[in-house]
Amino acid sequence: MDFSFMRDTFFSLLSGVPLTLNLALTAVAFGAVLAMLLALMRMSGIRVLDAIAQAYVFVFRGTPLLVQIFLIYYGLGQFRPTLQELGLWTFFREPYWCAVLALTLNTGAYASEIFRGGLQSVPHQQVEAARACGMSGFLLFRRIVFPIAVRQALPAYGSEIILMVKATSLASVITMMEVTGIAAKLISQTFRAVEVFVVAGLIYLILNFAITRIIMALEWWLSPHLRRPPAVEPRLEAAHV
Template sequence: MDWELIERAVSSLSRGVGVTLTLASTSIVLGFCIGLCLAVMRLSSSKFAVRFAEYYSAFFRGTPLLVQLFLFYYGLGQFDFVRNNPVLWWLIGDATHCAIMALALNTGAYTSEILRGGLMSVPVGLVEAAKAAGMSRVMRFRRIEFPLAIRQALPAYSNELILVVKSTSLASTITVLEITGYAKRLMSQTYAIFEIFAIAGVFYLVLNTVLILVLRRIEGD
């Protein structure tokens, strides 16, 4: 066993942990906001809102995340209106920003379905009682529907969070130097494929183990 290689790999891959955590945490927060909006749209009385949410969910859940990353980073960057727009180019022109956007849009679609299921599981009697008590629509959602929906959706949403952490590894395909990105770079220098990616796998395992423990603590509370 080459301990010098292992030490070098651990040191190199450690530099990507911060980027991986940034990608995961930012995309999870943005994806949750997107998912909540889509879930509410799916349950609204507006046909346009329902159709939009359905088509959005169908596209992002029906196509691979890797394809979405390539479409955003390599595809959209070819258009002049994207390159000439400061906001769009800030999103597309920077690999890290583009990866966060793609991850957020993707997890937003899955989160919307999870939250929609949670909202649909809220007992109708509680909602009717809140209406009878004179609660407004916003107050009912904030005090009754949303807390109960989150409680019901948490187990399924926990799995989605773990998948997001693992999906950050795809950001390396668009030049983002996170854990897998550093692993690929070190592999090209040493050709020690098995050792380096085994260590990378351990890094992801540790991150997800910590995440699982935190989520179990939250579920227990």
């Protein structure tokens, strides 16, 4: 391998990192809102809402993300006159927004099941205790249910965030010049696929390592009951005796 070429490639691919993070974080932010809505629909006890949420999750978890991107970007493009009449063509003609939409819809389906599991894991005794203290409705959800559910769902949701960062590489098929898109362009110019993809993989590895550290820090912050108590110095113990 030519390490000087790989060094130059690394700096070239770094220019795609902002777009990669932009796609991932935007999709995760919108997807989290969608996922919470779907999870609440599943747990609402209303059959119609539950059926709609189940159908949505089944479709978007059961089909490849690449197919979803193609259908949104290329498929909806065939309905250009209709989209123009509805004022939606300015949105769907942009590959960035099509990629964000596909990633959002996909992660929303997966994250909804993670959130539902987190909400269902909240101990019933804590909910009853909060009600006994006079909490109800949104206050109960905000102070008791939501913090516990987030703490329970965070490890699995962290994995979903990492998957979204890697999934942004599929946006290169609709001309998005993120890390993988730039890598494909470099390969077409240099015909050195191995070095380019090794460097691209290294960049994704660095990004996901940073994300895992952030998620671990959040877990530590949200779990004060799991932290080890500070060690008591022997001389302090002797003083108490």
